[in-house]
Amino acid sequence: MMRRLMGPNASTAGRGPRRRAAALAAACVLVLGPAPGAQATERKALGGDAAERAYRDLLDHGAGAKVMTAAHRGQWRQAPENSLRAIRLAFAQGAEIVEVDVRLTRDGVPVLLHDATVGRTTDGTGRVADLTYAEVRALRLREGLGGRQAAVTGQRIPTLAEAMRVARTRGLVNLDKGWEARDAIWRVLEETGTVRNGLFKSRAPVSEVRSFLAGHPGALYAHVVDDTNAASVEEFGDAPPLVYEVLFATVEDAVADAAFLRRLRSAGRIWMNSMADGLAARHTDEASLIDPARGWATLIGTYGASVLQTDNAEALETYLATGAAGTVPPGAVRVQGEGFAPGGEGISYHDTDTGNRGDGPGRPGEDVDVCDQDGAVAVCRMRGSEWLTYEVSVPRSGRYAVAARVASPYAPAGTYRLAFDGGVPGVPVAVRNTTGHSAFALQPSGVMRWLDRGPHTLRLSLDANAYQNWNLDYLQLEPVTG
Ligand SMILES: [Ca+2]
Numbered sequence: 001m002m003r004r005l006m007g008p009n010a011s012t013a014g015r016g017p018r019r020r021a022a023a024l025a026a027a028c029v030l031v032l033g034p035a036p037g038a039q040a041t042e043r044k045a046l047g048g049d050a051a052e053r054a055y056r057d058l059l060d061h062g063a064g065a066k067v068m069t070a071a072h073r074g075q076w077r078q079a080p081e082n083s084l085r086a087i088r089l090a091f092a093q094g095a096e097i098v099e100v101d102v103r104l105t106r107d108g109v110p111v112l113l114h115d116a117t118v119g120r121t122t123d124g125t126g127r128v129a130d131l132t133y134a135e136v137r138a139l140r141l142r143e144g145l146g147g148r149q150a151a152v153t154g155q156r157i158p159t160l161a162e163a164m165r166v167a168r169t170r171g172l173v174n175l176d177k178g179w180e181a182r183d184a185i186w187r188v189l190e191e192t193g194t195v196r197n198g199l200f201k202s203r204a205p206v207s208e209v210r211s212f213l214a215g216h217p218g219a220l221y222a223h224v225v226d227d228t229n230a231a232s233v234e235e236f237g238d239a240p241p242l243v244y245e246v247l248f249a250t251v252e253d254a255v256a257d258a259a260f261l262r263r264l265r266s267a268g269r270i271w272m273n274s275m276a277d278g279l280a281a282r283h284t285d286e287a288s289l290i291d292p293a294r295g296w297a298t299l300i301g302t303y304g305a306s307v308l309q310t311d312n313a314e315a316l317e318t319y320l321a322t323g324a325a326g327t328v329p330p331g332a333v334r335v336q337g338e339g340f341a342p343g344g345e346g347i348s349y350h351d352t353d354t355g356n357r358g359d360g361p362g363r364p365g366e367d368v369d370v371c372d373q374d375g376a377v378a379v380c381r382m383r384g385s386e387w388l389t390y391e392v393s394v395p396r397s398g399r400y401a402v403a404a405r406v407a408s409p410y411a412p413a414g415t416y417r418l419a420f421d422g423g424v425p426g427v428p429v430a431v432r433n434t435t436g437h438s439a440f441a442l443q444p445s446g447v448m449r450w451l452d453r454g455p456h457t458l459r460l461s462l463d464a465n466a467y468q469n470w471n472l473d474y475l476q477l478e479p480v481t482g
């Protein structure tokens with residue numbers, strides 16, 4: 001019999017031990033995730049609150065097991081990372097799991113903070129391990145992923161206890177960075193009645209993991225493996241962890257091998273990360289938003305992922321429900337930043353330095369700088385006085401509002417103007433801080449224009465006398481109704 005590395009509390013929750021032979025038989029085929037579209041209805045049929053359903057789903061790794069969404073640091077696009085508001089939003093937007101980071105204050109209180117220091121995400125400085133809880137509580141969180149130029153909000157660093165109370169009926173919490181503080185974390189889970197909500201995670205030696213789980217019945221656990229510790233899978237033997245989190249920098253990594261993953265998949269869930277390049281090769285959120293086959297679809301279908309950690313929980317949920325991701329809204333027209341018109345320097349664009357200084361696919365002989373930002377292809381190294389011309393064709397006559405999908409960790413990030421059909425540039429549009437070079441956000445420009453059905457030119461020019469440091473993924477013309 002296979003004994004899962006989990007205490008008796010967990011095993012009484014509806015899944016008995018599974019015969020090893022059955023597991024081995026299942027291992028002969030890399031089980032594909034359910035077809036996109038199948039998940040939405042399935043979820044409603046189950047009873048209990050959302051956390052109970054997520055818990056049962058996590059324990060299920062059968063052929064029809066649903067793919068689960070884990071929101072990286074909560075919904076940080078709309079609230080500070082690791083804030084209570086970010087956690088609430090992530091659950092409200094469909095994530096079954098919210099990944100948070102746990103650290104101890106000097107006086108031993110588990111709080112949510114990613115870095116060892118508070119500088120990036122708050123208005124304070126110093127190491128959290130050197131600050132008392134009272135000192136930590138006086139700090140205010142910065143927007144999104146933080147950074148020195150991110151606005152300070154009214155949100156505070158939450159305690160783990162506060163976070164677990166939020167999650168208690170809503171879903172699961174993946175406890176990253178917290179292995180060293182596991183005993184303190186366990187006490188919080190017990191005190192808040194959330195043992196079933198907390199998913200521990202580590203890449204600690206197997207003996208250490210076994211010892212902790214043996215002493216903490218019911219603890220949920222994910223083991224992190226990459227090519228440096230793949231042998232730990234052998235050490236777990238026939239008592240595997242509930243979840244393996246598999247990290248692979250490239251598809252040539254040993255842990256990305258199909259037979260290896262089939263084995264993991266037959267015995268539990270496989271968790272993969274699509275936030276950035278190098279976590280699951282180049283199968284990222286941004287690549288998925290261009291074409292799911294370049295990201296999520298391949299992680300699920302080829303690599304057997306049944307938990308995906310994402311910075312785009314809403315978009316992933318949409319993909320899992322409909323099979324589509326990153327689609328253009330009805331009636332809208334999208335033109336890629338890097339898809340500027342042909343013609344060359346001085347005719348279709350002006351760029352201030354020779355050649356493509358970015359790492360992305362620029363055009364031969366042309367100077368516009370194009371970067372690959374974790375799968376998003378964007379015009380980068382944008383400088384004052386540069387401009388780009390686009391050819392757009394609108395499907396019907398009407399008023400259109402222009403929005404730009406941009407990324408920048410700066411405030412101000414930049415200023416651009418739009419000109420239609422060879423006319424004069426309009427009012428300056430400020431690019432707002434998105435708190436990361438790869439943290440793209442679709443920002444309305446406030447510019448609206450009547451356009452007759454058919455082709456038009458649109459020129460985007462950067463004010464010469466303004467600070468400019470931002471990336472342009474695409475422009476979008478959206479029909480204005482009413
Ligand atoms: Ca250039």
Ligand SMILES: [Ca+2]
Binds near residue numbers: 369386
């Ligand atoms: Ca440039």
Ligand SMILES: [Ca+2]
Binds near residue numbers: 337338377378472473
């Ligand atoms: Ca683009």
